[in-house]
Amino acid sequence: MSDAIHVYLQSEPAAEKWGKKASLTPVEQGYQIHFDASQALRSIQKAARQLDTLGIEQVELSGDGWTLDYQWAFYLGFTSAKKLNGVSWQGDDAATLQQLERCYSWSRQLTNQTPEQLSPEVLAQEAIDFLTPLAPDAISHRVIRGEELASEGWVGIHGVGRGSERPPVMLVLDYNPTGKADAPVEAVLVGKGITFDSGGYSIKPSESMSYMKCDMGGAATVAGALGLAILQGLTQRVQLVLCCAENLISGHAYKLGDILTYKNGTTVEILNSDAEGRLVLADGLLYATETGAPLIIDAATLTGAAMVALGNDYNALFSLDTELQQRALGYAEQVKEPTWPLPLAPWHQQQCPSPYADTANSRAMKGGGTGGASNAAGFLSRFVRPDGKGWLHFDLASAFNSSNSALWAAGATGRGIRVIAEVLRQETSKR
Incomplete structure (x- = not known):
């Protein structure tokens, strides 16, 4: 996935210039998701949904903090009827996530x-x-x-x-x-x-x-x-x-x-x-x-x-x-x-x-x-x-x-x- 957009997790809110409720902001290699820890899965899935609407086809989940559940929430938001893949999994949970992707897709x-x-x-x-x-x-x-x-x-x-x-x-x-x-x-x-x-x-x-x-x-x-x-x-x-x-x-x-x-x-x-x-x-x-x-x-x-x-x-x-x-x-x-x-x-x-x-x-x-x-x-x-x-x-x-x-x-x-x-x-x- 050399052409993949990198996506990072960020628990801190976005800078004010992006708006008070911005959940997605650009960084040098892609985007970072600003997620609300009290409803982390929903906020990550919503941000992934926004990335899909931008027409992005492939992403690589990068940096720290990507638990299995966080990665899976991203997948559910990012994929669609026309695109049931395009996520590069991270860490020790990759094999389990591939199993989930195979059955869900x-x-x-x-x-x-x-x-x-x-x-x-x-x-x-x-x-x-x-x-x-x-x-x-x-x-x-x-x-x-x-x-x-x-x-x-x-x-x-x-x-x-x-x-x-x-x-x-x-x-x-x-x-x-x-x-x-x-x-x-x-x-x-x-x-x-x-x-x-x-x-x-x-x-x-x-x-x-x-x-x-x-x-x-x-x-x-x-x-x-x-x-x-x-x-x-x-x-x-x-x-x-x-x-x-x-x-x-x-x-x-x-x-x-x-x-x-x-x-x-x-x-x-x-x-x-x-x-x-x-x-x-x-x-x-x-x-x-x-x-x-x-x-x-x-x-x-x-x-x-x-x-x-x-x-x-x-x-x-x-x-x-x-x-x-x-x-x-x-x-x-x-x-x-x-x-x-x-x-x-x-x-x-x-x-x-x-x-x-x-x-x-x-x-x-x-x-x-x-x-x-x-x-x-x-x-x-x-x-x-x-x-x-x-x-x-x-x-x-x-x-x-x-x-x-x-x-x-x-x-x-x-x-x-x-x-x-x-x-x-x-x-x-x-x-």
Whole structure:
């Protein structure tokens, strides 16, 4: 990176001539970032964002003070949908940062692809192609397509995806580094892979539909997290389940008033075809529960309600297992990935009633009504162990930005990868 701009850290405020709040000032070989120690990560990320807007392509982090977290905050601000590299890492943390960059750049690039490029089958294949080279002797997979889903009882993925000419798929990828075919599955990651979400017959307005290529962000996040955990030395058997479909309108699309009967006998009336994410995740959670894995983590760009509650700064975390949830929040703090708990209790299962089925998939009102994120989590809790032990649900409110902000370029952020990888590593290492 001989042509790279050097960037230094400076804890002292900028000289008055640059303005009282200047966070970025020029020096002989590049720029220095004046960061506020009380909110260092945000101020460094904001300054990096400014450097990107100047059109700078390559930087070298120089001088003292560049901790792993500071370097990573810079990367997140400096990179964009058009530029997912360009940072030269510094010090002993370089190898770890390269691992993070590899997984985040893959996940973000995938999420930013156009809906035409990324069909359900392509999404599944991209995950296979990313993960298999990381541990070629330890990874196998199965892809269940189209009508095979219906014949095997995966009614949620099939029902949501049948309106598209491009078939829905369920990817089951098995990472088994033990070499033992009968090794227990210690964890299952489940990701929502809606490669485009029109809303179906509950059609979205254009301003909401325009960025619905991001609705497979949960699948990209859990696949990226598994990749990161593998690179960091994961030694336990873990499976990945991606629930992939396009939610489109056609003569074959599922309709309001339809009832789906899941493999566990739960009947679900469709009151909102735009509440499709929970329908496909239900299949993935049922599969995960069937494995007997003591840890199940799902991730999804599931509800606008989580974004209303938390903005774009935090991902929401739900669980009926309060001890596990508290540990997960601790892991999130360790890796500096903002995560916030939202309410979930057993009675949330009853918040979407139906006179015709065990439950509806939503309530027949805008956004699913009040408490929408908790109600969606309550719906999902029907498809894991009755007490919810060992289950975490991430509603990825901060996984994607539809426009540029002071912290982020427009597009996927990758937020969620580090914390899920950390939960995976820490919890499975206890067994």
